[in-house]
Amino acid sequence: MITAGVVGAAGYIGGELVRLLLGHPNVRLTAAFSTSQAGRRVDGAHPNLRGLTDLTFSPPDDLGEHDVLFLAVPHGQSMGNLLTYAKAAGTLIDLTGDFRLRDPEVYADYYGTPHAAPEEIPTFVSGLVELHRAELRGATRISVPGxxxxxxxxxxxxxxxxxxxxxxxxxxxxxxxxxxxxxxxxxxxxxxxxxxxxxxxxxxxxxxxxxxxxxxxxxxxxxxxxxxxxxxxxxxxxxxxxxxxxxxxxxxxxxxxxxxxxxxxxxxxxxxxxxxxxxxxxxxxxxxxxxxxxxxxxxxxxxxxxDNLVKGGAGAAVQAMNVRHGWPERLGLAFPGLHPS
Amino acid sequence: MITAGVVGAAGYIGGELVRLLLGHPNVRLTAAFSTSQAGRRVDGAHPNLRGLTDLTFSPPDDLGEHDVLFLAVPHGQSMGNLLTYAKAAGTLIDLTGDFRLRDPEVYADYYGTPHAAPEEIPTFVSGLVELHRAELRGATRISVPGxxxxxxxxxxxxxxxxxxxxxxxxxxxxxxxxxxxxxxxxxxxxxxxxxxxxxxxxxxxxxxxxxxxxxxxxxxxxxxxxxxxxxxxxxxxxxxxxxxxxxxxxxxxxxxxxxxxxxxxxxxxxxxxxxxxxxxxxxxxxxxxxxxxxxxxxxxxxxxxxDNLVKGGAGAAVQAMNVRHGWPERLGLAFPGLHPS
Amino acid sequence: MITAGVVGAAGYIGGELVRLLLGHPNVRLTAAFSTSQAGRRVDGAHPNLRGLTDLTFSPPDDLGEHDVLFLAVPHGQSMGNLLTYAKAAGTLIDLTGDFRLRDPEVYADYYGTPHAAPEEIPTFVSGLVELHRAELRGATRISVPGxxxxxxxxxxxxxxxxxxxxxxxxxxxxxxxxxxxxxxxxxxxxxxxxxxxxxxxxxxxxxxxxxxxxxxxxxxxxxxxxxxxxxxxxxxxxxxxxxxxxxxxxxxxxxxxxxxxxxxxxxxxxxxxxxxxxxxxxxxxxxxxxxxxxxxxxxxxxxxxxDNLVKGGAGAAVQAMNVRHGWPERLGLAFPGLHPS
Amino acid sequence: MITAGVVGAAGYIGGELVRLLLGHPNVRLTAAFSTSQAGRRVDGAHPNLRGLTDLTFSPPDDLGEHDVLFLAVPHGQSMGNLLTYAKAAGTLIDLTGDFRLRDPEVYADYYGTPHAAPEEIPTFVSGLVELHRAELRGATRISVPGxxxxxxxxxxxxxxxxxxxxxxxxxxxxxxxxxxxxxxxxxxxxxxxxxxxxxxxxxxxxxxxxxxxxxxxxxxxxxxxxxxxxxxxxxxxxxxxxxxxxxxxxxxxxxxxxxxxxxxxxxxxxxxxxxxxxxxxxxxxxxxxxxxxxxxxxxxxxxxxxDNLVKGGAGAAVQAMNVRHGWPERLGLAFPGLHPS
Structure with a gap:
């Protein structure tokens, strides 16, 4: 059992992370951080979670310590706050666009702004499990693709x-x-x-x-x-x-x-x-x-x-976490989808 | 042929008024007023009107003079600015909730605020043509129902x-x-x-x-x-x-x-x-x-x-205008709706 | 571990039953019956189940034997075929309207046709767990409400x-x-x-x-x-x-x-x-x-x-099955729903 | 004023033709033909037309005579019944795929069946007004594109x-x-x-x-x-x-x-x-x-x-009819579309 926190937990990707982590047998969700919703109940922003959690959002001023920290923050914020995040957790799983592109020039070209921490790019492994499964085992910095x-x-x-x-x-x-x-x-x-x-x-x-x-x-x-x-x-x-x-x-x-x-x-x-x-x-x-x-x-x-919020975001992050820890890859990700829907 | 202006023309009811008045054979649309969009093209806010008008929104500071002025403004604004509007046009057709209720106490009860011009309420005729057709002939102040x-x-x-x-x-x-x-x-x-x-x-x-x-x-x-x-x-x-x-x-x-x-x-x-x-x-x-x-x-x-924007708003207003002027009631309102849709 | 079959498995309620039973830890889904789809793959009718099952639909001519049989058939068919179904399973969970109403006169009044097996109505317990939990323990005939x-x-x-x-x-x-x-x-x-x-x-x-x-x-x-x-x-x-x-x-x-x-x-x-x-x-x-x-x-x-197909159908049936067997009520029913969706 | 009939009037393109022709100042809609709906009211199939017409569908056995006949029938039927249609009207406006492709080999390739009347293909002019305006003036056979x-x-x-x-x-x-x-x-x-x-x-x-x-x-x-x-x-x-x-x-x-x-x-x-x-x-x-x-x-x-049913079908047909007769091109086609919608 590990502990995990989610930064940017009031957003849509953040809400999916909370949902998946609450249902994950090997994880204890220790904090859901949100600037705008700090102090409010998590199931206010994510009403599908009513009855599943009594957690309230914490202000991200003090992140505490976690085994894994998921970064579901706006683009630019992961590279801006990397040191802060790194102090709060042994493993960072980043869902922004900050560390997806290996070449800072390409980043600057597509994002219209220079990369804020180009030297940190090589410390991240891509979270696309299907192409990077071996590298993900034991990885401590993971960047989930768009x-x-x-x-x-x-x-x-x-x-x-x-x-x-x-x-x-x-x-x-x-x-x-x-x-x-x-x-x-x-x-x-x-x-x-x-x-x-x-x-x-x-x-x-x-x-x-x-x-x-x-x-x-x-x-x-x-x-x-x-x-x-x-x-x-x-x-x-x-x-x-x-x-x-x-x-x-x-x-x-x-x-x-x-x-x-x-x-x-x-x-x-x-x-x-x-x-x-x-x-x-x-x-x-x-x-x-x-x-x-x-x-x-x-x-x-x-x-x-x-589903852009699951395999295209929170689910991919959890899958990468499973691989990183050597757990069964499907853990916490069993829901097959609905038909009709 | 009469002249008409629309106050609050960048909103959804306002846009429908513009659409209906541009297609009305007896009306010349002389101005579309908007605080937020002043100076911009009308077909920017209402892209369905591309190719139909080159009008730009005017600031509502100077309303000019019109035969009819349609008030598609936020609730409270018609009663707040009534004198200004009345100076700008011989006939006012109000689409807010301000003059729909005859009893200012009932107004206060449902709107949670006292009525700003209770003495003006009796000067308005209801724009629900089906129940007030006779009163609407020649009316100069018309309140379109919700x-x-x-x-x-x-x-x-x-x-x-x-x-x-x-x-x-x-x-x-x-x-x-x-x-x-x-x-x-x-x-x-x-x-x-x-x-x-x-x-x-x-x-x-x-x-x-x-x-x-x-x-x-x-x-x-x-x-x-x-x-x-x-x-x-x-x-x-x-x-x-x-x-x-x-x-x-x-x-x-x-x-x-x-x-x-x-x-x-x-x-x-x-x-x-x-x-x-x-x-x-x-x-x-x-x-x-x-x-x-x-x-x-x-x-x-x-x-x-x-349709809340037509018979429930702009269309009802045009229908009332037609009755008020003794024109055929269907004028400018012939579109039957689509199936399938 | 018990065995379960679904009759009418190609319909929407039937598909939900298949989905829920495939994920249920105490149940082995032994057959999915369908007249129209017999011989075809289950994941053809229910594409969300691709990769989860290789089952094909069986013709309902020979139902075999199961611990529980779910009846997701058209209204009228459960009362029409009750003996056949009863021979095939110790417990029947019926999702039609046939055994919901206790009074056959009321049935005739609302369904426009006389009840085909009024003497069997008392053998069914309502599957609305919240009102009938005690009766459901050990029940062998359960009627899931509309x-x-x-x-x-x-x-x-x-x-x-x-x-x-x-x-x-x-x-x-x-x-x-x-x-x-x-x-x-x-x-x-x-x-x-x-x-x-x-x-x-x-x-x-x-x-x-x-x-x-x-x-x-x-x-x-x-x-x-x-x-x-x-x-x-x-x-x-x-x-x-x-x-x-x-x-x-x-x-x-x-x-x-x-x-x-x-x-x-x-x-x-x-x-x-x-x-x-x-x-x-x-x-x-x-x-x-x-x-x-x-x-x-x-x-x-x-x-x-x-959700009409879950708590209003297949999920309610599984919940009733859980109660009937004395299992934890949430078994196989943990998915909380999505937001946004 | 000309007379017009619509064959296949109970379909979606047919219904749009009826709507547009009822509102066209130069056309009198003389018949709406439908095999499946013969004898029933047109506004039963097309409920948006309630109050606008008392027409009933006619069986297509006897087409009568019209100035223009619109063919909104299934693919294959226009080339199959061409002689019958040609006897019923001086001008045919075909909305099927039958006469869109000039080369019968290409037709056979894409439709998977040989063309039934290849010798008639050259008698049709494309109804895409923007590319064929000159040819459409006076044309008697028009094929509206997909x-x-x-x-x-x-x-x-x-x-x-x-x-x-x-x-x-x-x-x-x-x-x-x-x-x-x-x-x-x-x-x-x-x-x-x-x-x-x-x-x-x-x-x-x-x-x-x-x-x-x-x-x-x-x-x-x-x-x-x-x-x-x-x-x-x-x-x-x-x-x-x-x-x-x-x-x-x-x-x-x-x-x-x-x-x-x-x-x-x-x-x-x-x-x-x-x-x-x-x-x-x-x-x-x-x-x-x-x-x-x-x-x-x-x-x-x-x-x-x-809109596939208007510019992509019935509206294009009416536009072509207008050009064919030398009428103003916008006649009967003034509706600009809605926003929001």
């Missing part, structure tokens, strides 16, 4: 690693409203956001840089806000290498993911759920990946879907 | 006026998110509001007072925010007077509403649209009303539906 | 049992589309059903009879189909007995439900989740109940919310 | 015609549920379709062939069913020719579309409606088109949005 990046990387990784795709990659990412967090701005109002197909990042979304870094592919990404609260779906259009056919894609995905507890290959010929669909993944830690190619090869569509 | 009040009154009026109902009336009102206006608060965020069934006013909603005033029935109202942007639906449970049957209700509604251009009686035995449904009324000025009773009488359910 | 009935009864029971309410009760029930099951009819098409506020049962919904039976109150119920897939919310307008105030309601609910693992009392003064809301209950077995009264007493609003 | 094709073509046409783009084009199309029509199949049930991001055509959607034909670009299209009833949005990823920058795109769009009554160029730097969004187009005949490119050129995103 939600759309996780989907894009898990879709592209097998064919990219196996040399099945070449040339440009077009990434079309769709996201629900919970990805925008709890900030109350007019563009996130229900009346404005409901039913939206808002192309809010036509070019150069930040997660594009993560996909490029992880896959080595020259991905070009567009992000659209769609009608959903939770959920990310990513479509990648790729050019297949000479002679590659759909069956080669299937073999590649199976080889890479057959042992993965949280990646399912979903690529059927027909049916209403023939390709990955976030609708049935809410609350689950699965990332479903699939593919389709025309009969003659040439091009293919790769698809991935996940 | 959206849920309009639905509730139009549902209750025929049987109440004909003595078909007795005793308590339970009113269950459901409303979309556009009724909350453009203010960005957390409870109106898409992630919080999406899919809601939020009983935000379990007792004593303000529109209850309007329904009581207009029908003389002791209505008790509950309001729930439902998943919709536009739309209000009101269900009234009533006790039928001795011997009254469903056919008497039908006769009453027909008698009262057969000549009404914007009230349709919808009370079928079966079918997916057997009773009034706001879903097919978005953008239209119809208020559909219907009813159902058990075979033996005793109790009945009365139902009304409308 | 989803809206469960909500209505849990909202009304404390004040009704404590004599705090008198006279008529108006019940306004709202339900998501999953309650209509998997039958493909035009009225359930997305384009027709999306955004609906469809008053499909203005008077005399079947669950009204269950509420009357369980509470002894003369409830009158209206049911509206709202925009949601899962979720039921029930509003009850009641008249308070002389001198009863909101604090008496609160005391009553606390007394009845303080020890209940799946009933939460939610009745706050303010906030976006001040009263029960199904939005945060999807997948959970909670029924949240709340109340609000005007300052002077007189009338009150009682509210309950649940 | 909804996603219209969006894709209007997005691609200016830069393609001006030689600003080269190489592959990736088309990502999103569509609401009304495009699936009124057929009741499980995949279109609300519970299955709600909140979907269903990649139902990962490769080779039929509208791809139309986009290729109209633009000459090697488009590769993917279609996703999204949460919406109405609305199509198309994203095209293109490679810009050497030296081409965003300002060149802007100039191209302006040049092509500045005089178009139903195409708006929407390409802003920021804001919640910076690029085309179908949410504000429901009921309107606008197709909004926009674009964004990275600072250095290279690639660009082109976006178009429309």
């Amino acid at each position: 939600c759309m990046a996780t989907a894009g990387v898990l879709a592209l990784h097998p064919p990219a690693a196996d040399g099945l795709v070449t040339g440009d990659v077009t990434v079309d990412a769709r996201t629900g409203s919970s990805g925008s967090g709890v900030s109350a701005v007019r563009e996130n109002l229900h009346a404005e956001r409901s039913g939206a197909l808002r192309v809010y990042a036509p070019v150069r979304h930040r997660h594009e840089a993560e996909i490029r870094q992880a896959t080595g592919m020259p991905a070009r990404m567009t992000a659209t806000a769609v009608e959903a609260v939770r959920g990310v779906q990513v479509l990648c259009r790729v050019r297949l290498a000479e002679g590659v056919r759909e069956r080669d894609l299937r073999a590649s995905y199976r080889r890479h993911y057959s042992g993965e507890p949280f990646v399912r290959v979903v690529a059927e010929r027909r049916g209403r759920f023939r390709l990955p669909e976030p609708k049935i993944l809410a609350g689950s830690n699965f990332c479903d990946v699939g593919f389709a190619a025309g009969p003659g090869g040439g091009h293919a569509l790769l698809v991935a879907a996940l | 959206c849920m009040a309009t639905a509730g009154v139009l549902a209750l009026h025929p049987p109440a006026a004909d003595g078909l109902v007795t005793g308590d009336v339970t009113v269950d009102a459901r409303t979309g998110s556009s009724g909350s206006g453009v203010s960005a608060v957390r409870e109106n965020l898409h992630a919080e509001r999406s899919g809601a069934l939020r009983v935000y006013a379990p007792v004593r909603h303000r529109h209850e007072a309007e329904i009581r005033q207009a029908t003389g029935m002791p209505a008790r109202m509950t309001a729930t925010a439902v998943e919709a942007v536009r739309g209000v639906q009101v269900l009234c449970r009533v006790r039928l007077a001795e011997g009254v049957r469903e056919r008497d209700l039908r006769a009453s509604y027909r008698r009262h509403y057969s000549g009404e251009p914007f009230v349709r009686v919808v009370a079928e035995r079966r079918g997916r649209f057997r009773l009034p449904e706001p879903k097919i009324l978005a953008g239209s000025n119809f208020c559909d009303v219907g009813f159902a009773a058990g075979p033996g009488g005793g109790h009945a359910l009365l139902v009304a539906a409308l | 989803c809206m009935a469960t909500a209505g009864v849990l909202a009304l029971h404390p004040p009704a049992a404590d004599g705090l309410v008198t006279g008529d009760v108006t019940v306004d029930a709202r339900t998501g589309s999953s309650g209509s099951g998997v039958s493909a009819v035009r009225e359930n098409l997305h384009a027709e059903r999306s955004g609906a506020l469809r008053v499909y049962a203005p008077v005399r919904h079947r669950h009204e009879a269950e509420i009357r039976q369980a509470t002894g109150m003369p409830a009158r119920m209206t049911a509206t189909a709202v925009e949601a897939v899962r979720g039921v919310q029930v509003l009850c307008r009641v008249r308070l007995a002389e001198g009863v105030r909101e604090r008496d309601l609160r005391a009553s609910y606390r007394r009845h439900y303080s020890g209940e693992p799946f009933v939460r009392v939610v009745a706050e003064r303010r906030g976006r989740f001040r009263l029960p809301e199904p939005k945060i209950l999807a997948g959970s077995n909670f029924c949240d109940v709340g109340f609000a009264a005007g300052p002077g007493g007189g009338h009150a609003l009682l509210v309950a919310a649940l | 909804c996603m094709a219209t969006a894709g073509v209007l997005a691609l046409h200016p830069p393609a015609a001006d030689g600003l783009v080269t190489g592959d084009v990736t088309v990502d199309a999103r569509t609401g549920s009304s495009g699936s029509g009124v057929s009741a199949v499980r995949e279109n049930l609300h519970a299955e379709r709600s909140g979907a991001l269903r990649v139902y055509a990962p490769v080779r959607h039929r509208h791809e062939a139309e986009i290729r034909q109209a633009t000459g670009m090697p488009a590769r299209m993917t279609a996703t069913a999204v949460e919406a009833v109405r609305g199509v949005q198309v994203l095209c990823r293109v490679r810009l020719a050497e030296g081409v920058r965003e300002r060149d795109l802007r100039a191209s769009y302006r040049r092509h579309y500045s005089g178009e009554p139903f195409v708006r160029v929407v390409a802003e730097r920021r804001g919640r409606f910076r690029l085309p969004e179908p949410k504000i187009l429901a009921g309107s005949n606008f197709c909004d088109v926009g674009f964004a490119a990275g600072p250095g050129g290279g690639h660009a995103l082109l976006v178009a949005a429309l």
Whole structure:
């Protein structure tokens, strides 16, 4: 049994961390920190937790000591406060964008501001378990990737690693409203956001840089806000290498993911759920990946879907924590998602 | 051709007024006033109007002169600025709650603050055309009722006026998110509001007072925010007077509403649209009303539906303007609504 | 460890039973029966279960033998096939409407057809654990109540049992589309059903009879189909007995439900989740109940919310199974629901 | 004043045709034909038309005579019954896919069946007014393009015609549920379709062939069913020719579309409606088109949005009819769409 604290616990990712940690058999949640909600009950901000906890939010002035500290704070704050956080816990699991990109120049390019602690970047291991499982064992600093990046990387990784795709990659990412967090701005109002197909990042979304870094592919990404609260779906259009056919894609995905507890290959010929669909993944830690190619090869569509707050955030963080401690990877992450939903 | 200005034109009701007045053959929209958006293009706040107008918002410091001024301002502001508004136009059409209740004590009771200009209340005529058509001809001060009040009154009026109902009336009102206006608060965020069934006013909603005033029935109202942007639906449970049957209700509604251009009686035995449904009324000025009773009488359910921004706001205001000027009542209000939608 | 089978496993309630039983530590799911899907994979009908089971649907011709058989079949089929089902299992848990009403005359009145096995009605115990916990210990025939009935009864029971309410009760029930099951009819098409506020049962919904039976109150119920897939919310307008105030309601609910693992009392003064809301209950077995009264007493609003497929169906069945076997009541039912969702 | 009939009037496109023709000043709607609904009231199938028409559906056995006949029938039926239709009207406006593709081989390839009347294909003019206005004057056979094709073509046409783009084009199309029509199949049930991001055509959607034909670009299209009833949005990823920058795109769009009554160029730097969004187009005949490119050129995103039942169907047909008769193009098509919605 270890102790864990969550900084930024009043946000949506923070709330999911609290939910998952309360249900985790090897963890005792010792504190939920929030500047704005300090002193209030945790189940006020997260009403789904009523009856499960009597915890109140603590001010982050005094973080105390924990075995693991989860950082669900705004971008920039993890690198800004790194020393403070590091003093409070032996293991940091960071959910911001601060330590995802290995190259501070790329960071500056995509985030529009210089990195505040470039020398600390190498101390972090990527929390994408499927690609970094070995490094995560015993890691003390973990950086959880962006939600759309996780989907894009898990879709592209097998064919990219196996040399099945070449040339440009077009990434079309769709996201629900919970990805925008709890900030109350007019563009996130229900009346404005409901039913939206808002192309809010036509070019150069930040997660594009993560996909490029992880896959080595020259991905070009567009992000659209769609009608959903939770959920990310990513479509990648790729050019297949000479002679590659759909069956080669299937073999590649199976080889890479057959042992993965949280990646399912979903690529059927027909049916209403023939390709990955976030609708049935809410609350689950699965990332479903699939593919389709025309009969003659040439091009293919790769698809991935996940719950942005779970496999795209809090669940991925817990999965990484499990791996880091050598626990069974599924611990505390068993919920499969609902259908219909 | 008359001139018209809209105060509070950047809000949702204000935007609908702009849309309807731009399409009205007898009106020239001379100004759209907004404090927060002054100087910006009207089609920035209301993107559906792109290509229809090059108007920019004016600051409300100098209102100029208009034949008609529509007041789509926050509650309290019409009574606070009444003299200013009255100087700027011969006719005022007020869409706030300020002059809807005839009794300032009732106002104070429901709004929690004393009325600022009780002596002006009698100078206003109710803009509910169906009950006040004669008074509206030539009226110079018109108060448009609340959206849920309009639905509730139009549902209750025929049987109440004909003595078909007795005793308590339970009113269950459901409303979309556009009724909350453009203010960005957390409870109106898409992630919080999406899919809601939020009983935000379990007792004593303000529109209850309007329904009581207009029908003389002791209505008790509950309001729930439902998943919709536009739309209000009101269900009234009533006790039928001795011997009254469903056919008497039908006769009453027909008698009262057969000549009404914007009230349709919808009370079928079966079918997916057997009773009034706001879903097919978005953008239209119809208020559909219907009813159902058990075979033996005793109790009945009365139902009304409308678009809160049109028949429950801007459309009602334009309809009242048409009546006030002796124009055909449907002028500028022909759009019937969409199906499917 | 016991064995369990599900009849009607391809439907929505059936799918939830499969999901819950696969995750239940004391149960081995031995068969999922379906006429229409026999021979096909279970995760084809229920794609959220991909990776969790390789089960295929069995034809219900030969039911085999199980410790418990769950009947998620169409109404009428449980009473029609009761002998067959009884031979296949020591314990039957029925999710149809067949054995919910104790009086076959009332059944005939609400279902429009005579009861096929009135002599068997007394052999069933109600699966509403909160009211029938003692009887359920060791019961071999259990009838799970209707989803809206469960909500209505849990909202009304404390004040009704404590004599705090008198006279008529108006019940306004709202339900998501999953309650209509998997039958493909035009009225359930997305384009027709999306955004609906469809008053499909203005008077005399079947669950009204269950509420009357369980509470002894003369409830009158209206049911509206709202925009949601899962979720039921029930509003009850009641008249308070002389001198009863909101604090008496609160005391009553606390007394009845303080020890209940799946009933939460939610009745706050303010906030976006001040009263029960199904939005945060999807997948959970909670029924949240709340109340609000005007300052002077007189009338009150009682509210309950649940997931119709879980606490209103499959979850209630599993909870009853747990009680029947003397297991911890929460076993297999720990998922708390999501926020935001 | 001309007479017009609609074949297939009980469907969603048919219902929109009825709505638009009832409101058209130069047209008298003489008949609404439907096999399944013959003898029933038109406002039963299309409840938004209550109070606007007393028409009943006629059986299509005897079509009578009309100036214009709109064919909103299932794919294959227009080419199958062409002679019958041609006898009934001087002008045919076909909304099926039968006469959209000029090359019967391409038709066979995309539709999976040989064309039934290849010799008649040249007798049809495309109903895409923006590209075929001159040919449409006096045309007697008009083929309205597919909804996603219209969006894709209007997005691609200016830069393609001006030689600003080269190489592959990736088309990502999103569509609401009304495009699936009124057929009741499980995949279109609300519970299955709600909140979907269903990649139902990962490769080779039929509208791809139309986009290729109209633009000459090697488009590769993917279609996703999204949460919406109405609305199509198309994203095209293109490679810009050497030296081409965003300002060149802007100039191209302006040049092509500045005089178009139903195409708006929407390409802003920021804001919640910076690029085309179908949410504000429901009921309107606008197709909004926009674009964004990275600072250095290279690639660009082109976006178009429309209401699939209006500009993507019935509205386009009416617009073509207006042009064919030399009437003002906006006649009967003035509704601008709603915000918020």
